[in-house]
Amino acid sequence: MSEQLSDEADEHRGGFPVWTASTAGPDFGRFVEAMRTLQDLAVSADAPDDVFALAADQAEKLNELLAPYKAAEGKAPAGRAIELPGRGSLLMLPWRIEKFDAEGVRSRGVFRRYHLGGNGAAHGGVLPLLFDDLFGMIVHAAGRPISRTAYLHVNYRKVTPLEVPLVIEGAVDHVEGRKTFIKARLTDESGTLLADGDALMVQLLPGQP
Numbered sequence: 001m002s003e004q005l006s007d008e009a010d011e012h013r014g015g016f017p018v019w020t021a022s023t024a025g026p027d028f029g030r031f032v033e034a035m036r037t038l039q040d041l042a043v044s045a046d047a048p049d050d051v052f053a054l055a056a057d058q059a060e061k062l063n064e065l066l067a068p069y070k071a072a073e074g075k076a077p078a079g080r081a082i083e084l085p086g087r088g089s090l091l092m093l094p095w096r097i098e099k100f101d102a103e104g105v106r107s108r109g110v111f112r113r114y115h116l117g118g119n120g121a122a123h124g125g126v127l128p129l130l131f132d133d134l135f136g137m138i139v140h141a142a143g144r145p146i147s148r149t150a151y152l153h154v155n156y157r158k159v160t161p162l163e164v165p166l167v168i169e170g171a172v173d174h175v176e177g178r179k180t181f182i183k184a185r186l187t188d189e190s191g192t193l194l195a196d197g198d199a200l201m202v203q204l205l206p207g208q209p
């Protein structure tokens with residue numbers, strides 16, 4: 001996979017920067033997992049104000065620690081640490097890729113407390129995030145040029161639970177010139193369909209951002 005993420009001919013990239021996998025140190029994964037747990041707690045803790053005051057003090061200290069290391073896009077390990085859930089990016093769902101080839105991409109994981117919408121179900125907005133990231137990987141795994149999502153359609157078939165192991169899998173449906181049409185399905189481990197989606201990814205023209 002890492003080979004496929006690195007250099008490609010310029011005409012296949014539009015104006016997209018070269019994207020290389022990172023080799024993050026062993027503590028980066030621990031840091032990201034601790035931050036994910038912090039996100040879960042930030043949206044669920046019902047603590048007294050003096051506890052939130054202490055938490056704010058510590059969060060502000062952490063910001064001071066990391067601020068000097070803020071780097072340009074593509075430099076930090078977040079988003080490029082392909083061995084970590086969600087490639088080490090807090091924005092991405094903490095899922096692990098288990099299949100990545102021209103036939104399609106499959107990823108597995110759970111929605112956490114941070115992703116709660118209402119009444120125990122995942123927020124409707126996080127499902128398109130999961131699908132969109134998968135669609136980007138499908139385009140890449142299929143050897144298609146760098147493309148951007150022109151549209152993304154998600155059908156919510158059943159409420160998506162938190163903390164339940166789920167699987168998302170998709171593949172290229174068909175290609176028309178610059179256009180790659182993709183389909184994917186989100187299921188639980190027994191195969192029950194929770195959501196399905198389809199998207200149009202359009203190949204970037206030279207210089208297109």
Ligand SMILES: CCCCCCCCCCCC(=O)SCCNC(=O)CCNC(=O)[C@H](O)C(C)(C)COP(=O)(O)OP(=O)(O)OC[C@H]1O[C@@H](n2cnc3c(N)ncnc32)[C@H](O)[C@@H]1OP(=O)(O)O
Pocket residue numbers: 005019132136137140146147148149150151177178179200202203204205208
């Ligand atoms: C492992 C990690 C790897 C990671 C590898 C990294 C992968 C990155 C993946 C990023 C995925 C994203 O989320 S990207 C972020 C979200 N998406 C965006 O921000 C895209 C914003 N939109 C755009 O930049 C533009 O609209 C484009 C590039 C999508 C298309 O603009 P264009 O280049 O001017 O092309 P245009 O002529 O309009 O359209 C080309 C053809 O597509 C059709 N088309 C265009 N838009 C639509 C539409 N919404 N619905 C139907 N059809 C459409 C047109 O009719 C035309 O068909 P015909 O007449 O030719 O038949």
